[in-house]
Amino acid sequence: MSKNPDAFTRLINALKILPNVGPKSAQRMAYQLLQYRREEAQELVDALQNALKQIHHCRLCNTFCENELCDICADSSRDGKRLMIVHMPADVSNMETANCHDGLYFVLMGQVNPAQGMDISAIALDKLVERLQQSDVEEIIIATNFTAEGDATAYILAELFKTLPYKVSRLSRGIPLGGELEYVDAGTLAQAVYERRMVKE
Amino acid sequence: MSKNPDAFTRLINALKILPNVGPKSAQRMAYQLLQYRREEAQELVDALQNALKQIHHCRLCNTFCENELCDICADSSRDGKRLMIVHMPADVSNMETANCHDGLYFVLMGQVNPAQGMDISAIALDKLVERLQQSDVEEIIIATNFTAEGDATAYILAELFKTLPYKVSRLSRGIPLGGELEYVDAGTLAQAVYERRMVKE
Structure with missing residues (x-):
């Protein structure tokens, strides 16, 4: 790589932060962006810069949004008695596409990793507890993944709710x-x- | 996806221009960038913006570079009699790592695709011909890929050199x-x- 110009090497290194992108893929991405897709690459610059500036977390459900509340939390027609807890924003999108839950969500923005000491700071537990205190939630649906991380997260959540007066279920x-x-x-x-x-x- | 904020959707769409990145990967990338890697994401914005501004093509070999000539073309110790023709800048890097060619390069910045009508405008033939006119090249080493595209490109190059006074070889x-x-x-x-x-x- 020593013969590449610095700006190119810098771009390759920057691309390697993307998930599942190693040195070879990053090199190929950099080549394609600069050779064939300069306009779209400029749009990527602008979109990412805009997202970094505009996007923060919904005050209630913790998902990404641009306003104080996300569209779902701001929708008064949703059933505030049922709260579904998911790992990340993509899970909310998928669930909305399935059109099977008209309650609200809480997005943990992470999972507990049992292989790395069950660190519960990876999930937004404090914000979840705060969210529940000011709500009329009756049933909590745990919708974490069916993986080691998702199971560990579900376990932590079940422990948390053990002494609290909510009905608690998990996806079948x-x-x-x-x-x-x-x-x-x-x-x-x-x-x-x-x-x-x-x-x- | 209708419930995602616009800035997030825009970022996902922008990420989909990366090679081998579909809607699901783009969604995951956007989530990871915004949730865990904001600093690195800012560096990606800056590196890509910088690359789009700074990087153009070497006047002689057509690879990416920031100056008029790339490091290799500017290096007077290289053997100007042997010119190796490759598909893209990554091939030059790999060849330099192998340390087996001390001549110069020409980077086609593309391949001829036999499945799409052998369009030779995909490779920088005009620039190659121009490059050869002002040179003391004696041997040309065709180092395209051993794929359908690479073979087609090698064929086009061999046809081009048929009546020209160069020794021509291809990788074994x-x-x-x-x-x-x-x-x-x-x-x-x-x-x-x-x-x-x-x-x-």
Whole structure:
């Protein structure tokens, strides 16, 4: 790399902060941006600069937003009695697309990592407690991922709510829609049997 | 996505111009940049803006550089008689790391795509011809990729040089260093047999 100009090397190093982008991908990205996509690259500069300046956290649900409240928290038609707790803003988007929850959200903006000492400062617990104190929430739906991190986060949340007067649930596990048993992995299959739903007793 | 703030959506759309980045990756990148890496994101803004302003093409070899000539073209100790033609700046870096070519380079900044009509405007042929007219080049080493695009580009170059008074060569194909025959793919193996090197006649 010693023969590359400094501005190019600097750009490559800056691109390496993106998730899953190593030195080779960063080099290829830098090449493509400068050779073929200068206009879009300028838009990327502007959009990122704008986002860094404008975006902060919603006062209530902690997701990214530009105003004091995000669109969902500001929508008075949503059911304030049910609060769904998710890992990150993308989960809110996905849930909204599924159109199955008309309550409010709380975005943890992180997960507890059991491989790194269960550090609960990774999730916005203080803000969640504060959020609950001034609310009329009755049911809390834990919608963390079904991964080691998501399970650890769900465990911490369940512990937190143990002595508090809320109904608490977690998303169900099982065969995905359209899933054929032949192709479902063994762990999911086992879970679907353990948590089988009674149809007739 | 309708519930995301505009600045966030704009950033996601801007990130999608990066190679191999789809909507999901872009969403994850935007989240990580804004949640965990704000300082580095600002450096990315600055580095990309700086690169867009500073970087243009070397007058001689067509690679990215900040001055009129790149470091290699400006280096009078390089052998001006041998010119290696490559696809992109990363190839120059790799070749320099291999430390096996002390001549000069010409960077095509593109490849001919046989699946899209062999459009030769994708490579900097005019600039190459111009470069050769004012040079004392004797041998041209075609170092394009061994892919459909690289082969097509090599073919176009070979046609171009057919009537010109240069020695022309192309990188050899064969078993990679440390390659065990058991694990080498059939195409490479066949090529290594066809292009076998005589040891004793």
